[in-house]
Amino acid sequence: LPLVAEIRTDDYVGFTFFVGCMAMMAASVFFFLSMNNFDKKWRTSILVSGLITFIAAVHYWYMRDYWAANEASPTFFRYVDWILTVPLMCVEFYLILKVAGAKKSLMWKLIFLSVIMLITGYLGEAVYQDQAAIWGLISGIAYFVIVYEIWLGSAKKLAVQAGGYVLQAHKTLCWFVLVGWAIYPIGYMAGTPGWYEGIFDGLSMDVIYNIGDAVNKIGFGLVIYNLAVNIAAKKE
Amino acid sequence: LPLVAEIRTDDYVGFTFFVGCMAMMAASVFFFLSMNNFDKKWRTSILVSGLITFIAAVHYWYMRDYWAANEASPTFFRYVDWILTVPLMCVEFYLILKVAGAKKSLMWKLIFLSVIMLITGYLGEAVYQDQAAIWGLISGIAYFVIVYEIWLGSAKKLAVQAGGYVLQAHKTLCWFVLVGWAIYPIGYMAGTPGWYEGIFDGLSMDVIYNIGDAVNKIGFGLVIYNLAVNIAAKKE
Numbered sequence A, B: 001l002p003l004v005a006e007i008r009t010d011d012y013v014g015f016t017f018f019v020g021c022m023a024m025m026a027a028s029v030f031f032f033l034s035m036n037n038f039d040k041k042w043r044t045s046i047l048v049s050g051l052i053t054f055i056a057a058v059h060y061w062y063m064r065d066y067w068a069a070n071e072a073s074p075t076f077f078r079y080v081d082w083i084l085t086v087p088l089m090c091v092e093f094y095l096i097l098k099v100a101g102a103k104k105s106l107m108w109k110l111i112f113l114s115v116i117m118l119i120t121g122y123l124g125e126a127v128y129q130d131q132a133a134i135w136g137l138i139s140g141i142a143y144f145v146i147v148y149e150i151w152l153g154s155a156k157k158l159a160v161q162a163g164g165y166v167l168q169a170h171k172t173l174c175w176f177v178l179v180g181w182a183i184y185p186i187g188y189m190a191g192t193p194g195w196y197e198g199i200f201d202g203l204s205m206d207v208i209y210n211i212g213d214a215v216n217k218i219g220f221g222l223v224i225y226n227l228a229v230n231i232a233a234k235k236e
């Protein structure tokens, strides 16, 4: 076994694991080292952005080697990653809405929904594969409740109350959840049996997941970074 | 031997080692990077919270690979971890009670008790297994003296004197010690021979230890973080 894995020139999955890993590391350093440039109020948000990419960086390091060693999808590690980072993204929603008086209960509601979404998704994808469709449905319902909560529910109301840059950032994050996160159920359908079989044949789901992760994790963090920059600029 | 270990989808021990390791790493970064947001008085406490999770992260990294390679309980490494982190938790009690004039002697007393508890526990679990019950008893007595000291003894008095948020945090930490730490003697009884044999059969002790460690170490740290947040908010 070599000390480092070789990557074939046409191994796009290996390539995206490698680039993804590097991008997550760089993003983490960026968020960690710039957090102290901002008001205390924003530091925790930027720190959490950094934690999300840091957790991903460690998992991508592992998944990169896993792919190189086994050429198999590291489904397990993806879910470990998500079960830690998706709840942290819910924390981000809470943190930016705190200015408008968001309560911890909103945070816990979102966290709870995201944990349900991921656990039922894992059960369908890795444990009870012959019942993938029904587990996916439950997972999808939890996902839609999250979408509802932030687009139209109490989170939306708080964002409107906060107004200005916070409302703007909230809206962008809502689009991330609606469009960026929708990549994941597509991956699920491509990788499990069910009535949807065949629709997504031939897609390399690892490449799509890797691009999705980079967009969702780094993008999410940059929206929050940008919010802090805008508010700091207004103050000066 | 593969570059990275594969984890079976139903290997819950491996799973909790992996998630535990990641969670400890993320928590360490969180504590280390947020310590400077607080008054000097609280920085050491938060730094120590970070040290506790950092020490655990390194041990979990090792234990994760140990489990993957041998599928055996890494008892030895658990005790190495505890002998470093449990005394640091005793330091935390002292640090938050310093505002009420806690003396170093309180800290040394708690540290001494925790070292007795862990050394006798190790002797029973790994060295003199045929006398596990008696070593467990000695260890348990030391544990109960710690519980007494913080719930009803001099530490309690200091917490009452300090009042407010400090008293509140002290109480939460006391519950951690009484309920969260009680997980460990249960693991001991499940893993060693004695009159208690059979009561805890069939429990996967590594899973329980791993959940316990995450709750006790990260939770403990967050209580102290939260205390610093509350006091900073009151000052503003």
Ligand SMILES: CC1=C(/C=C/C(C)=C/C=C/C(C)=C/C=O)C(C)(C)CCC1
Residues within 6 Å of the ligand: A082, A085, A086, A117, A118, A120, A121, A122, A136, A137, A139, A140, A143, A181, A182, A184, A185, A188, A212, A213, A216, A217
């Ligand atoms: C709806 C649905 C799913 C949703 C997964 C999502 C939404 C994951 C989000 C991950 C993120 C945002 C990761 C980090 O950046 C599953 C579990 C695939 C199962 C099928 C149904």
Ligand SMILES: CC1=C(/C=C/C(C)=C/C=C/C(C)=C/C=O)C(C)(C)CCC1
Residues within 6 Å of the ligand: B082, B085, B086, B117, B118, B120, B121, B122, B136, B137, B139, B140, B143, B181, B182, B184, B185, B188, B212, B213, B216, B217
């Ligand atoms: C009472 C007792 C024990 C107690 C262990 C404890 C209380 C360990 C605490 C560890 C912590 C808090 C770790 C880090 O978070 C032993 C040694 C199992 C031996 C049997 C009797």
